[in-house]
Amino acid sequence: MSSKKITYTEIENKGIGFYGLLGLLGFFLLAGGYAFLAAEHSGHYITGMNNQIVWGLPHIFAIFLIVAASGALNIGSIGTVFGKKIYQPLGRLSGLVAIALLVGGLIILLLDLGRIDHVIEMAKGNLNFKSIFAWNMILYGGFIALVSFYLWTMMARSKLAKRLYKPAGFSAFTWRLMLTTGTGSIFGFLVARQAFDAAILAPLFIILSFAIGLAFFLMLLIFTYKCTQREIGDVLLNKLRYLLGVFILATLLFEVTRHLTNLYATEHHAVESFILGGGNFYSNLFWFGYVVLGALAPLVLIFCRLLKNNRAALLLAAFLTVVGGFSLLYVIIIGGQAFPLVLFPNAEVSSSYFDGVNNSYSANIGEYMLGMAGVAVTLLIVLVGVKVLRFLPTSLADSVIDPHAKK
Amino acid sequence: MSNIDAYRRRFLLGAGIASVATVAPGLVLRQVNAKPADEAVTDQKRWGMLIDVDKLPNGGQGVVDACKAEHGWGHEEHSNAEQKTQWVRTVKVTEKLTKHEFKLPVMCQHCETAPCADVCPTGASFKRVDGIVLVNKHICIGCRYCMMACPYKARSLVHEAIFDQKPDTPRGKGTVEACTLCVHKIDAGEQPACVASSNGAIVFGDLKDESSEISKQLKARGGKQIRADLGLNTGVRYQGI
Numbered sequence: 233m234s235s236k237k238i239t240y241t242e243i244e245n246k247g248i249g250f251y252g253l254l255g256l257l258g259f260f261l262l263a264g265g266y267a268f269l270a271a272e273h274s275g276h277y278i279t280g281m282n283n284q285i286v287w288g289l290p291h292i293f294a295i296f297l298i299v300a301a302s303g304a305l306n307i308g309s310i311g312t313v314f315g316k317k318i319y320q321p322l323g324r325l326s327g328l329v330a331i332a333l334l335v336g337g338l339i340i341l342l343l344d345l346g347r348i349d350h351v352i353e354m355a356k357g358n359l360n361f362k363s364i365f366a367w368n369m370i371l372y373g374g375f376i377a378l379v380s381f382y383l384w385t386m387m388a389r390s391k392l393a394k395r396l397y398k399p400a401g402f403s404a405f406t407w408r409l410m411l412t413t414g415t416g417s418i419f420g421f422l423v424a425r426q427a428f429d430a431a432i433l434a435p436l437f438i439i440l441s442f443a444i445g446l447a448f449f450l451m452l453l454i455f456t457y458k459c460t461q462r463e464i465g466d467v468l469l470n471k472l473r474y475l476l477g478v479f480i481l482a483t484l485l486f487e488v489t490r491h492l493t494n495l496y497a498t499e500h501h502a503v504e505s506f507i508l509g510g511g512n513f514y515s516n517l518f519w520f521g522y523v524v525l526g527a528l529a530p531l532v533l534i535f536c537r538l539l540k541n542n543r544a545a546l547l548l549a550a551f552l553t554v555v556g557g558f559s560l561l562y563v564i565i566i567g568g569q570a571f572p573l574v575l576f577p578n579a580e581v582s583s584s585y586f587d588g589v590n591n592s593y594s595a596n597i598g599e600y601m602l603g604m605a606g607v608a609v610t611l612l613i614v615l616v617g618v619k620v621l622r623f624l625p626t627s628l629a630d631s632v633i634d635p636h637a638k639k
Numbered sequence: 640m641s642n643i644d645a646y647r648r649r650f651l652l653g654a655g656i657a658s659v660a661t662v663a664p665g666l667v668l669r670q671v672n673a674k675p676a677d678e679a680v681t682d683q684k685r686w687g688m689l690i691d692v693d694k695l696p697n698g699g700q701g702v703v704d705a706c707k708a709e710h711g712w713g714h715e716e717h718s719n720a721e722q723k724t725q726w727v728r729t730v731k732v733t734e735k736l737t738k739h740e741f742k743l744p745v746m747c748q749h750c751e752t753a754p755c756a757d758v759c760p761t762g763a764s765f766k767r768v769d770g771i772v773l774v775n776k777h778i779c780i781g782c783r784y785c786m787m788a789c790p791y792k793a794r795s796l797v798h799e800a801i802f803d804q805k806p807d808t809p810r811g812k813g814t815v816e817a818c819t820l821c822v823h824k825i826d827a828g829e830q831p832a833c834v835a836s837s838n839g840a841i842v843f844g845d846l847k848d849e850s851s852e853i854s855k856q857l858k859a860r861g862g863k864q865i866r867a868d869l870g871l872n873t874g875v876r877y878q879g880i
Contacts, residue, residue, distance in 0.1 A: 274717075274799065275717070275797070275798050275799035275800060275812045275813060276722070276796060276798045276799075276813070277715070277717045277718040277719070277722050277798035277799045278717075282718075282719065282721035282722040282798070283721060283722055283723070283724070283725070283786070283792075283794075283795045283796060283798075284721050284792075285721075286783040286786045286787060286796065287783065287787065345780050345781045345782055345813070346779070346780065346781015346782070346783070346796055346797075346812070346813030346814055346815070347779060347780050347781040347811070347813040347814055348780070350761070350777070350778055350779060350780045350781070351780055353761055353777070353778040353780070354760065354761055354780075358761045358762055358763075358778045359760065359761065359762070360756075360757075360759055360760060360761060360762040362756075362757045362758075363757065363758050363759055363760045363784070364758070365758065365759075365760035365782065365784055366760040366761075369760065418784075422754075422758075422787055422788050423754065423790070423869055424754060424788060424789060424790030424791075424866075424869070425787065428787075569787070573790060573791070573792050574866075575730065575732075575745070575790075575791070575865055575866065576732050576734075576865070578734060578735050578736065579732050579733060579734045579735060580732070580733045580735060581730050581731065581732050581733075582730070582731050583728045583729060583730040583731065583745070584725070584728050584729070585725045585728040585792065586720075586721060587728070587730050587745075587792070591721070
């Protein structure tokens with residue numbers, strides 16, 4: 233596949249680093265499990281969510297991870313689908329991280345349900361195919377199956393596996409586009425909500441997935457290679473660096489387009505001024521969390537010539553991209569619910585059920601615990617994965633992966 | 640026979656006729672409308688309500704109280720105000736330019752193309768063929784997507800365990816609920832609790848039956864929908880908004 237024979241090895245579990253990390257992730261899992269059991273036992277009144285803000289922080293974590301999942305697979309797809317050989321050694325890790333992110337996100341979604349015991353009804357055939365949620369169940373299940381198959385074609389030594397490598401990569405890539413479209417569509421077609429009623433949300437989620445999936449992948453890659461003293465060359469990292477820059481710019485472009493389109497329609501003026509100029513938490517989070525910290529700052533870190541080959545800057549840029557993506561999802565999903573429904577245009581409304589007021593929401597500790605547990609599940613799957621199977625190339629040095637590297 | 644006796648007779652006869660005239664339609668209505676329990680619901684009917692907000696005192700607070708008494712919602716002990724269930728509420732509306740003010744009760748509007756039923760992954764949110772939008776609590780997973788989709792904020796998630804429930808209104812922690820149009824009463828040939836409490840301000844009936852009172856009134860005076868622009872063809876219509 234690539235210029236030289238790439239060897240993949242498991243990581244070694246020497247030292248307290250590995251077990252310390254396992255223990256830390258285990259702690260987050262236990263905390264999340266406790267948060268789930270508490271809400272399951274008492275009901276959702278112990279959370280910060282309510283009948284006005286029905287989807288809260290756990291959903292931001294979940295949707296972030298699910299969207300990032302399809303983005304993480306992109307690195308593999310660039311190698312397989314678009315034939316960029318330099319990315320091919322990362323294909324295995326890309327598939328593993330994609331599955332891990334999706335599982336982490338889905339677990340949060342499941343554990344936040346009001347009646348998780350009723351989910352079995354879906355398996356009994358109670359599925360409504362007019363619902364994008366029902367489709368998503370199939371898209372998520374299919375994604376895990378297809379990416380597992382894609383991983384098999386990369387890792388098995390049989391001739392059959394090698395023959396199926398390209399078709400598997402293509403189908404996984406196509407499927408991931410559908411998956412993110414499905415996730416974006418959850419919000420794109422809610423006609424009643426001023427903030428969500430825009431089909432552009434589906435492509436926005438796709439491009440956002442490119443950015444946050446790659447950022448998460450980069451953080452994992454640099455961290456793992458640092459901890460296991462394996463080498464990554466600057467050629468590969470700089471490729472990923474500029475790719476991240478392009479994705480951040482593209483996300484920004486879609487987000488700007490979304491707001492400009494909304495600003496053109498009078499009916500959306502109120503919600504736009506709430507999000508963009510409200511002087512409230514959501515507008516601050518949008519401007520400072522997403523635009524400045526989450527988009528402009530990483531762009532500077534990525535494209536500043538002085539910081540070329542600077543890994544700390546790249547790591548920080550990836551981290552800020554994750555912060556930005558999280559902030560953007562928070563503003564879209566929770567900010568969108570905080571803005572009141574419009575029952576009567578051009579009128580002020582009030583009631584005992586908070587009509588006409590900007591709804592407030594603050595997550596409690598249990599919701600943070602549940603969200604963090606999802607992230608912990610993701611990291612645990614990756615950690616165990618690279619420990620027991622050969623996902624990681626022994627070296628990603630320039631001389632190994634780049635056909636044109638100078639000796 | 641004295642004049643007084645004749646007067647008494649005429650009075651009693653008149654009173655008797657008046658009583659029969661008052662009570663009989665109710666009895667006849669019961670006989671005609673009551674559906675045997677084993678008879679399937681039919682799409683030959685579409686149940687709806689016409690609410691004249693000018694005739695409802697205090698924006699329909701009596702309607703809210705009657706609904707609470709019938710179904711027992713809103714008494715959760717642990718939930719805060721934002722978390723408590725609310726099947727119907729009175730909304731005060733003030734037009735920004737004209738300052739024209741009115742109040743109206745808002746509940747599930749029993750849409751023909753209900754967004755809640757469209758988005759529900761399990762089909763727990765559904766529209767009965769006679770137009771009543773309901774939640775099947777046995778398969779509701781509590782994902783709240785229907786609450787995101789409802790343009791009227793008519794739905795509530797039950798945030799805690801509910802005790803001492805009304806026999807006709809089963810409710811469950813972690814599931815979503817809303818106005819049922821008192822389906823248990825309709826199936827027994829009765830009118831929804833809010834209609835009975837409204838002193839004639841709310842007319843209930845079959846929107847597909849041209850001879851029903853609601854159809855006649857709607858034809859004569861019209862009835863507005865909240866957010867008619869969404870094209871949901873609601874079963875609940877208003878006059879005076």
